[in-house]
Amino acid sequence: MLVGNLKETPSSTHVFLLPHLSTFKPLICCIYVSFGEFKEISIISDDNQSDAFGEQQQTEMAQNSPEMCEMQLNGVSELMDLLHIDVDADVVDDRPGREDALYSRNVLRKQRHWEKQLAAKKSKRKEEKQRRKLNREQESGASTEHQFTKRVMKAITKERLAEAQSTGLKLCIDLSMTDCMSDKEISRLAGQLRRLYGSNKKATRPFHLFLTDLREDSRLYRECIRMNEGFLNYMMDITEESCLDLFPAETVVYLTPDAEEALETVDADKVYVLGGLVDESIQKKLSFSRARQLSVHTARLPIDEYMVKKTNEKNFHSKILAVNQVFDILLTFCDTGSWTEALQTWFPLGKGYVVAPQITLRK
Numbered sequence: 001m002l003v004g005n006l007k008e009t010p011s012s013t014h015v016f017l018l019p020h021l022s023t024f025k026p027l028i029c030c031i032y033v034s035f036g037e038f039k040e041i042s043i044i045s046d047d048n049q050s051d052a053f054g055e056q057q058q059t060e061m062a063q064n065s066p067e068m069c070e071m072q073l074n075g076v077s078e079l080m081d082l083l084h085i086d087v088d089a090d091v092v093d094d095r096p097g098r099e100d101a102l103y104s105r106n107v108l109r110k111q112r113h114w115e116k117q118l119a120a121k122k123s124k125r126k127e128e129k130q131r132r133k134l135n136r137e138q139e140s141g142a143s144t145e146h147q148f149t150k151r152v153m154k155a156i157t158k159e160r161l162a163e164a165q166s167t168g169l170k171l172c173i174d175l176s177m178t179d180c181m182s183d184k185e186i187s188r189l190a191g192q193l194r195r196l197y198g199s200n201k202k203a204t205r206p207f208h209l210f211l212t213d214l215r216e217d218s219r220l221y222r223e224c225i226r227m228n229e230g231f232l233n234y235m236m237d238i239t240e241e242s243c244l245d246l247f248p249a250e251t252v253v254y255l256t257p258d259a260e261e262a263l264e265t266v267d268a269d270k271v272y273v274l275g276g277l278v279d280e281s282i283q284k285k286l287s288f289s290r291a292r293q294l295s296v297h298t299a300r301l302p303i304d305e306y307m308v309k310k311t312n313e314k315n316f317h318s319k320i321l322a323v324n325q326v327f328d329i330l331l332t333f334c335d336t337g338s339w340t341e342a343l344q345t346w347f348p349l350g351k352g353y354v355v356a357p358q359i360t361l362r363k
Helices: 049-053 055-062 066-083 098-140 150-167 183-202 219-227 286-294 323-336 339-346
Strands: 005-009 013-019 026-034 037-045 170-174 208-212 252-255 271-275 297-299 307-309 353-355
Touching (some): 150 183, 150 208, 170 323, 183 323, 252 286, 271 286, 271 323, 286 297, 323 339
Parallel strands (some): 170 271
Antiparallel strands (some): 005 013, 013 026, 026 037, 307 353
């Protein structure tokens, strides 16, 4: 409840006459309104207002009972609470365009907030990119070779592969057995050839690679071109001829898991042949039969000599490896001279074999 006299004055100004709390002199509370918004609120105490509003008003307030005084005080308290209200929130402006202006301000505020977030994300990405670049530089600092640019490294790799074609160990991938393979197996073999070539590029002493018995009208040839970008530019020899058309039979060693003799060492004067075969049906001795057909010497990786069976839930043990896995083992052995290291590094754990404990590679 508001206790006091409301006096309206011209020009959108509302004047409340209220009793002074201590002297009961009139207070004038002026609320200036401009275009429907509260612009200023002030309380004016003026002793001269007694003439303006009359001595009768003061006399009546002085003669009020305590209850009336309490009601007046409550009224003043309510008015003071009113004066602390956020006026802008409660004022309704029906002027045309007001709603659009508020909407525009909201859109502008949201846009500025979005722009701040976007700038922060860009700055964070830039810092993260610089951090990764710094980490790469620090990691590559230990090796002089890693400090070379990509173009220089590509030139060095090309030079190594070119040198391998004249001085490297000769290794053939026999691709004459693709007719007995399904399309899925052909695709898997094409992927293995890509990984095999990738390993040879990274090697410090790469092999001189030959893909033999690969006809241009074969499914494998088309799949290799489809799956392997730049396949025709690989630095290796691709031919429709067999290994015996290229090399004397007495120099050829065909690696097959069914051979009786283990390969203990690698001879630079020999030509080693891997059977390019993916056989999900596990037809036994296909590569061994191919070697017999060629009447060449056979050998196997020394798995039995350096590895033992490991107990597993499925009781599964296999010595059949993908052509790229055999290639990686041979490549590592030629580089380190250690079958233990080569087998421990590249023999898949899922095959159920581990390096024998007594010859485990010391770390």
